[in-house]
Amino acid sequence: MEHIKIGDEAPDFDLPGDGGTRVSLSAHRGKIVVLFFYPKDDTSGCTVEAIDFTALKPDFDAAGAVLVGLSPDGVKSHDKFKKKHALAVDLASDEDKTTLERYGVWVEKSMYGRKYMGVERTTLLIDRDGRIARIWNKVKVPGHAAEVLAAANDIG
Template identity: 45%
Template sequence: MLEIGTKAPDFSLPDQDGVMHTLSEYKGQKVILYFYPKDNTKGCTTQACNFAELYPQIQEKGAIVLGVSKDSIKSHKNFKEKYHLPFTLLSDPEVKVIDAYGVWQEKKMYGRTYMGIVRSTYLIDEEGIIVKAFEKVKAKDNPEQMLEVL
């Protein structure tokens, strides 16, 4: 995880439509940048749908939501359309941004050790500074938690 008070690493990633996005283009807005393991899985769907439900309130507080996983552009497009997600999903199949934010870590499941995304969320202020960082968040509760810290 990156330290609170540090500048968030800029990035250039394609969204679900293949359009490139950089963190610097959101200067002047608060950004909820959340990293999740995989489209269309139970926890990730719950988290995304809860962010979607709270999105109008998040926008009222001057923030936007960006979701990042290593899934493909096509997978993101299907996920976004299936659940009518009102925010942008960014594709990082090379794990460069995921790694830069410190969320690509060793995980264990059923006695097996592997590398994967630890569900984590950052709140980045209007100047690109990390003001909140949450690691190993609960998918169901994280969107409400982020709305509260806004």
């Protein structure tokens, strides 16, 4: 597992996306990218987070920022999730968890004393040169999308 830091070049990826698309970081070079890693489609926190980012999408667009959500769920799950909640963010599928591991967000978690592997909810703000400008670890969802938008406007 790599530990990425502010100032590092964000590792590129090319993953299957919702709607039969491909999602890659290099395709967005020259734009600000908000890359949010989330544990699972259609669970309470993940749904609120994706809806909050969707609600602010016009503001992210105005800041020149692209929104990409990434989880280990498959494309069919992403398609269902996106349609059910009218999401306006790109969703990338990392079923083999290679990208999640490269970014250091596939971690051992613990709930009720049981240990398991899962995604640590993390958001990265990647600048126009492909470098990591901000990192939010162990994200708490309420107010998060607005905080990320403010940071995107700062580097705009």
